[in-house]
Structure formats: structure tokens, C-alpha cells
Amino acid sequence: MRPEIDAGRMAAWRGFLTVYARVVGRLERELADEVDLPLTWYEVLLLLREAPDGRLRMHELADSRLLTRSAATRLVDRIEAAGLVTRSASEADRRGTFVELSPKGLATLRRAAPVHLRGIATHFTSHLSDEEAAVLSTVMARITAELCVLEDQVV
Amino acid sequence: MRPEIDAGRMAAWRGFLTVYARVVGRLERELADEVDLPLTWYEVLLLLREAPDGRLRMHELADSRLLTRSAATRLVDRIEAAGLVTRSASEADRRGTFVELSPKGLATLRRAAPVHLRGIATHFTSHLSDEEAAVLSTVMARITAELCVLEDQVV
DNA sequence: TAAGATTGAGTCTTCAATCTTC
DNA sequence: GAAGATTGAAGACTCAATCTTA
Numbered sequence: 001m002r003p004e005i006d007a008g009r010m011a012a013w014r015g016f017l018t019v020y021a022r023v024v025g026r027l028e029r030e031l032a033d034e035v036d037l038p039l040t041w042y043e044v045l046l047l048l049r050e051a052p053d054g055r056l057r058m059h060e061l062a063d064s065r066l067l068t069r070s071a072a073t074r075l076v077d078r079i080e081a082a083g084l085v086t087r088s089a090s091e092a093d094r095r096g097t098f099v100e101l102s103p104k105g106l107a108t109l110r111r112a113a114p115v116h117l118r119g120i121a122t123h124f125t126s127h128l129s130d131e132e133a134a135v136l137s138t139v140m141a142r143i144t145a146e147l148c149v150l151e152d153q154v155v
Numbered sequence: 156m157r158p159e160i161d162a163g164r165m166a167a168w169r170g171f172l173t174v175y176a177r178v179v180g181r182l183e184r185e186l187a188d189e190v191d192l193p194l195t196w197y198e199v200l201l202l203l204r205e206a207p208d209g210r211l212r213m214h215e216l217a218d219s220r221l222l223t224r225s226a227a228t229r230l231v232d233r234i235e236a237a238g239l240v241t242r243s244a245s246e247a248d249r250r251g252t253f254v255e256l257s258p259k260g261l262a263t264l265r266r267a268a269p270v271h272l273r274g275i276a277t278h279f280t281s282h283l284s285d286e287e288a289a290v291l292s293t294v295m296a297r298i299t300a301e302l303c304v305l306e307d308q309v310v
Numbered sequence: 311t312a313a314g315a316t317t318g319a320g321t322c323t324t325c326a327a328t329c330t331t332c
Numbered sequence: 333g334a335a336g337a338t339t340g341a342a343g344a345c346t347c348a349a350t351c352t353t354a
């Protein structure tokens with residue numbers, strides 16, 4: 001009944017949590033200070049630029065960011081009010097809404113990307129050897145895959 | 156000027172973010188469903204049980220959880236209202252407030268711990284080989300240490 | 311009836327200002 | 333004046349209910 005986790009694995013878990021909190025917190029502050037952009041907004045802009053047609057449905061955005069749909073609605077409300085994205089109705093399915101980068105949104109993303117990438121490099125990736133990076137990718141992919149299997153069973 | 160991050164390292168970073176979001180989200184739901192306890196509350200109870208005298212000052216709690224002090228105040232408000240912790244004034248420094256586990260809080264922690272540890276084992280540590288766990292601990296410790304050096308310079 | 315998206319109410323967080331004690 | 337803690341106002345998220353279209 002008592003789940004046993006050895007000290008080495010527990011250290012890995014606690015280190016994982018600490019790094020997430022500290023590194024992401026730092027990246028948020030750098031982006032806010034230097035480009036005045038919340039990290040959540042950056043992630044939305046990036047998803048839109050990487051999308052096949054340069055646009056996404058509201059629920060695709062929600063699923064990608066692991067947000068509820070209402071949270072996605074309100075996040076896009078704010079980003080749209082700032083003029084960085086535009087909504088447009090879907091022709092095919094008139095229940096649907098597309099979100100698209102505006103020119104201003106693209107310009108903002110171009111301004112923010114170097115800052116954020118520099119932060120990721122400085123605070124995370126530059127501390128990894130090639131071998132360590134490979135181990136991390138492998139392990140993270142494995143953990144994600146196992147969780148996906150599990151959730152599909154449940155759902 | 157353009158920060159270059161090779162594909163392997165970027166995969167490590169993206170995997171890291173994905174795992175955090177999915178695993179922590181899952182652990183939150185399991186704790187809420189099975190013990191009706193928010194993960195934030197669990198972390199506070201655990202910190203208190205691990206504290207030297209079984210109690211912590213408000214600002215120690217805030218610093219440990221990387222929370223602002225006002226967030227800590229309100230979090231403790233809620234946990235205290237539920238009867239899981241108690242506040243008491245400090246004798247030595249009368250500006251200070253101590254937070255301490257109540258018997259009910261300790262009982263709740265004992266009920267929650269197996270559920271949470273089982274979750275960590277199931278969704279994270281069980282997917283690591285001994286070598287992978289060692290690499291993770293090492294890397295996470297190094298990244299945290301570098302960030303601490305950096306922030307001390309700035310502050 | 312179900313799916314896509316939004317809205318209202320409630321929760322939790324942060325920022326800035328405040329109050330008390332050092 | 334500075335540190336410890338709290339409070340008011342506002343931002344951002346979730347749940348449940350609602351509206352529209354399929």
C-alpha cells in the first residue's frame with residue numbers, strides 16, 4: 001500500500017518542480033520587463049504562427065494550451081483587445097471561430113522571440129550536455145506517452 | 156544576436172514543459188478527487204511537517220512556495236478556516252506570525268500522502284531508470300544553482 | 311441531442327497601499 | 333526608515349449554465 005520511491009528518484013522529482021517554478025518564473029519576468037508581454041500571450045502568438053493556415057479554432061487553442069474553453073475565450077478577448085489577434089467566423093461550420101495573428105501580433109512575436117529564446121538558452125538549455133539533452137528528451141517523451149495512454153483509457 | 160538552440164535541446168525544453176503541465180495537472184485532479192485537497196494545500200501541510208519546529212513564519216512559507224506574501228496570507232486564511240493549520244503570534248518578534256499544523260491537518264496530510272506519492276510514482280518516477288534519475292537530479296540541481304547565482308547578483 | 315463558443319459567479323493570484331513592530 | 337503581515341482592487345482561471353448551429 002505504501003508507495004516507495006527511492007531517494008534518487010525523489011530528488012529528480014523535487015528538482016524537476018523547483019526548476020520549473022524558478023525558470024518559468026524568471027522567463028515570465030524577463031518577457032514582461034523587456035517586451036511587456038505576458039508569457040501566456042507569447043505562447044498563443046507562437047501557436048498561431050506555427051499553425052498550418054496561420055489560424056486556429058478556439059478549441060484547438062484551448063487544447064494546445066491545456067486551458068478550459070472559457071479560459072481560452074477570455075484570454076483571446078484580452079489579446080484581441082490589445083490588437084494582437086483577430087477573430088473571424090468559420091464559413092464551413094458557423095458555430096466555429098478562428099483566431100489569427102494580426103500584423104501587430106506578428107511584429108510583437110518577432111520582438112519577443114529573441115528575448116524568450118535567449119532566456120531559454122541562458123537559464124535552461126545551455127546547462128545541458130548533448131547526452132543530457134538526449135536523456136531529457138527521451139524521458140519526457142516517455143512520460144508524456146504513458147500519460148496519454150492512461151488518459152485515453154479513462155476517457 | 157539571434158540565440159541558437161539546437162533541435163535536441165529544444166526538444167528537451169518542450170518536453171519538460173509538457174510533462175510539467177500534464178503530470179502536475181493529473182496529480183492535482185487525483186488529490187482533489189480522492190482526498191478533496193488542493194495540491195497547494197498539500198504542499199503547505201508538507202512544508203509545515205518538515206519544518207524544524209513543526210512551524211513556519213508566514214514569509215518562510217511564502218519563500219518556500221515562491222508565493223508573494225499576500226498570496227501566502229490568503230492561502231493560510233483558507234487553510235486555517237478549514238481547521239488544518241493554526242496561526243500563533245511570535246513571542247520574540249511581535250511582528251511575526253507562526254503557522255502550525257493542527258491535529259486535523261496532520262491527519263489530512265497522512266491521508267493525502269499515499270495518494271500523492273502513488274501519483275508521483277505512477278506518472279513520473281516509475282518511468283526513470285536509475286541512470287536517468289541520476290542525470291535528471293544532476294541537471295536540475297545544476298540549473299537551479301546557476302539561477303540562484305544569477306539572482307543573487309541582480310538582487 | 312451534441313458541439314463550439316461565450317457568459318456569470320466564485321476562487322485564487324498579484325500589485326500597491328496600509329498597519330504594526332523593530 | 334525598514335521588515336513582517338495584512339487588506340483593497342484588479343487580473344486571470346474554473347465550473348456550471350446558456351446561446352447558437354449542426
